[in-house]
Amino acid sequence: MIYYVMHYWPWLAAAAVVGVATPFLADRFGWAADLADYWLQRIGVVLAIAVVFIVARLAAGKPELMLEAGAGLVAAYIIGGIAGGLATHLLPARFEGWWVGLFATGLIWLVFGITTMPKIEPDLRERVAEVVKGAGADPLNFDVIGRDVLLPEDLGKARAELGAQILQVSGVRLVSEVEELTGAALSAKTVAKLQTEVAAKAEAEAKAKAEAEARDAVEKAAADAAAREAAAKAAKETAAKHAAAKAKDDAEAKEAAAKAAADAAAKEAATKEAAAKAAAEEAAKHAAAAPSASIPPPVATRTADAAGAASIASVEACQSKLSTLVAAQKINFERGSAEIEQASLPVLKQLAAVISHCPAAQIEVAGHTDANGKKAANEALSKRRAEAVADSLTKAGIGSAKLIAVGYGSAKPLGPNDTAEARAKNRRIEFAVK
Numbered sequence: 001m002i003y004y005v006m007h008y009w010p011w012l013a014a015a016a017v018v019g020v021a022t023p024f025l026a027d028r029f030g031w032a033a034d035l036a037d038y039w040l041q042r043i044g045v046v047l048a049i050a051v052v053f054i055v056a057r058l059a060a061g062k063p064e065l066m067l068e069a070g071a072g073l074v075a076a077y078i079i080g081g082i083a084g085g086l087a088t089h090l091l092p093a094r095f096e097g098w099w100v101g102l103f104a105t106g107l108i109w110l111v112f113g114i115t116t117m118p119k120i121e122p123d124l125r126e127r128v129a130e131v132v133k134g135a136g137a138d139p140l141n142f143d144v145i146g147r148d149v150l151l152p153e154d155l156g157k158a159r160a161e162l163g164a165q166i167l168q169v170s171g172v173r174l175v176s177e178v179e180e181l182t183g184a185a186l187s188a189k190t191v192a193k194l195q196t197e198v199a200a201k202a203e204a205e206a207k208a209k210a211e212a213e214a215r216d217a218v219e220k221a222a223a224d225a226a227a228r229e230a231a232a233k234a235a236k237e238t239a240a241k242h243a244a245a246k247a248k249d250d251a252e253a254k255e256a257a258a259k260a261a262a263d264a265a266a267k268e269a270a271t272k273e274a275a276a277k278a279a280a281e282e283a284a285k286h287a288a289a290a291p292s293a294s295i296p297p298p299v300a301t302r303t304a305d306a307a308g309a310a311s312i313a314s315v316e317a318c319q320s321k322l323s324t325l326v327a328a329q330k331i332n333f334e335r336g337s338a339e340i341e342q343a344s345l346p347v348l349k350q351l352a353a354v355i356s357h358c359p360a361a362q363i364e365v366a367g368h369t370d371a372n373g374k375k376a377a378n379e380a381l382s383k384r385r386a387e388a389v390a391d392s393l394t395k396a397g398i399g400s401a402k403l404i405a406v407g408y409g410s411a412k413p414l415g416p417n418d419t420a421e422a423r424a425k426n427r428r429i430e431f432a433v434k
Contacts, residue, residue, distance in 0.1 A: 011069070011112050012076040015105045019080020022101030023088040065117055065146050070109050077105040121146070124171050131165050142166075143181050147173040152180050257342060315433050318358035322431040325350055331389060331429045338384035340392060348389070351431070352396035364404045364432040365390045370423035371410040383407025389429050 081101065084090075121144050128149055129139040137158065143150040149166050151159050163175035329347040333340055340348070355363060367382035367389075386405035394400045410417075413426045 008069075008072075008112070008116060011108060011116065012072055014108050015073040015076035016080035016083075018101045018104045018108070019077040019082075020084035022081055022098060022104075023084035023090045025100070026098075027088045027090055065120055066109075066113055068147075069112055069117065073105050073109050073112070074102075077101060120171070124149075124169070127169050128166055128172065131169055132162065135162050135165060137162060141181070143178075147171055149175045150178045150181065151175060152178055154180070254339075315359055315361055318354070318361075319431075319433040321354050322351065322358075322363075322433065325354060326429065326431060333385055333388075336381075338381065338388045340388055345392075348392045349396060352393050352398050355393065355398050355402070355431075358433060362402055362404055362434050364406055364434060365393075366430040366432060367405070367407045368412060368426060368428050368430065369410050370426040371413065371417040372423065375409060379407050379409035379411075381407070382409050386429065 081098065124147060125144045128142065128144060132142060133139040135158070137155065141152060141155065149163075149172055151163055151166075153159070155162060159177065163177075166172055166175050325347070329344075329350070331340065331344045331347060333344075365386045367384075367386035369378040369382045371378075383405065384407070386407050390400070390403040390405040393403060410426065414428070415422045415425060417423050417426060
């Protein structure tokens with residue numbers, strides 16, 4: 001009853017108001033009457049209230065809630081009737097109109113049963129579930145009937161302790177023990193169990209699917225990486241093949257150029273040899289035809305060689321000729337190497353022709369570089385370039401004993417090395433007639 005007073009006092013207050021209003025209405029409309037069985041009716045009312053409480057105590061579930069609510073509303077009506085009767089001097093048992101207010105109280109009870117009573121069990125179930133959950137038990141493993149809570153046997157030893165905690169919940173009348181839950185509680189428990197199993201199964205399937213997707217992603221990434229590596233390897237092999245083919249073509253082209261140069265030198269040498277032989281034969285014929293002819297005096301500045309070409313008389317003239325030719329047509333090499341460019345081969349032929357008519361003297365072929373790079377590397381490169389020029393001149397018919405290849409590196413620059421043009425001038429081949 002305390003539960004109703006605390007939580008449903010508006011209904012009790014409404015019944016009390018009806019009780020207060022009934023004596024005033026009875027007095028206003030003349031419902032009062034002297035009753036011979038005044039005390040008997042009063043005792044009967046008290047006994048009726050006691051019977052209602054006893055039945056409510058014995059009942060359970062919704063009937064128990066309705067009986068408790070009815071008893072509470074009747075009690076509030078009687079209290080209100082007494083209060084109103086004291087004011088009008090008409091106590092409930094002294095007037096016939098008391099049944100009008102009781103009828104109104106019954107209407108209040110009916111409205112209570114329709115609107116409020118269906119909320120009592122869910123409210124208790126929710127608050128009891130919080131206690132059960134706080135105790136570490138299954139919040140669905142109990143049932144509520146009226147204001148009674150049913151606990152199943154499968155809770156074991158924890159059931160007594162849990163029952164004591166549940167009794168502390170406001171509105172719970174008692175805690176009963178049953179072998180197992182039935183009805184809606186069992187259905188809810190079963191449904192919850194099935195939902196848990198379904199959720200666990202769905203989670204396991206989702207986890208398996210995620211693992212499969214992750215595994216597939218890893219395999220795909222590995223396959224992509226292998227494909228990229230294979231493509232890179234194939235591209236590298238293709239590039240290597242192209243480079244090898246290009247190197248082979250370059251080597252063949254250089255070999256062909258060298259062969260062509262050698263053939264040209266051999267042809268020129270053969271031509272010179274044939275011309276010299278023809279000149280010798282012609283001179284022999286003249287000598288035989290005019291044996292008494294005097295030998296002409298030697299020319300001081302120039303002489304003729306066996307081929308009939310004019311020789312250079314002095315070292316100074318030979319040096320001037322070579323310097324002028326080198327200054328006009330520079331000998332160029334491939335970048336960073338001692339390989340003579342094809343465009344410089346004609347000037348080497350011209351140089352060989354000049355040197356072949358120089359006096360019997362040694363000629364120093366001097367190689368020079370700019371100041372970029374290390375000193376030792378520059379000296380070695382200048383020496384190789386000088387040797388390459390000397391070899392080319394030797395192939396053109398100049399005796400190797402007449403040529404001396406020397407590399408000075410960057411030791412004898414023509415000018416500063418601060419611009420590209422100045423550095424190009426310092427990279428050169430010079431000839432010194434000694």
